[in-house]
Amino acid sequence: MGYAIRTLREEFPELFYRELSFGIYRDDIVFKDPLNNFFGIENYKSIFWALRFHGRIFFKALWVDIISVWQPVESVIMVRWTVHGIARVPWESRGRFDGTSEYKLDKNGKIYEHRVDNIAINSPPKFRVLAVEEMIQSLGCPSTPKPTYFEVSSSPIMNFVPLLGKLTSVGDYLAATPTFAWRSGAKTSKRT
Template identity: 55%
Template structure:
């Protein structure tokens, strides 16, 4: 994956009936899958001066699933200084022969302009009611993902005691 914008994928690991699912579309078939990755490379080179994909973590939560957490960074070809990035996960489902039959792109998170105020505390992050158990933003080394949202939620809950924290606990309950 890190060479996605400079080199074609090895399609021998995919089935001919591979299905790609992203938040807006679903495509089926190896030829469409190849075309999508060709289009990513083509448009990446055409529209960006610099574009790269960084892999944060690869893990296997079950026997037939592989998850990859990644970050895409780019500097567009515009006459002003600009850059952007977004993160997401790719979930690959494998058949009995170890071939990939489904690739789902999910948990996309765009990094917002720096003019927006970041969360002031861990409590602000937890009370934002994340829509999935997967982390949506990268805060540090890859081993940070060894904790789940539930563990983070419990840790924040246990640090809140006293009457002044009742409002915060009510906000946490609203997220659960």
């Protein structure tokens, strides 16, 4: 069991960059998330391959932070994690996914079930980095005029930022791409 915990601590943060060692899992492992169940070690390996593949396509940077690892009972390992990503889009876009992984172990210390749960997309961070304008306001200078150059103008592209944050699969992305191109073209043609 100690070997399984050590392996998870060391390998989980690098799951988007290298293949995990699957020696801590049984061949009949079951993976469960809120929408799916997958059975068998080959399907389990395919999940992580797909995460790495799609991560490289859709993100400039993608990393995992392990928040905590604990054992609520003898045969269960819990991992609280946060995935951070910077999307490959022409504007600045960051995403965050928080969740837990529950690993159930047999009497030999091999993992036979991995359940992902408590997934929160773009949950609020534990601390917030203030913009320069907010820092100035927090210093208690109410007489300081509000600089207008910090305001963001609304543009057609800003209407798609919330949409892109909700894309969950390649199919969603591909479905949204023609819509984005059509709407951008429609806006442009009205101006000319």
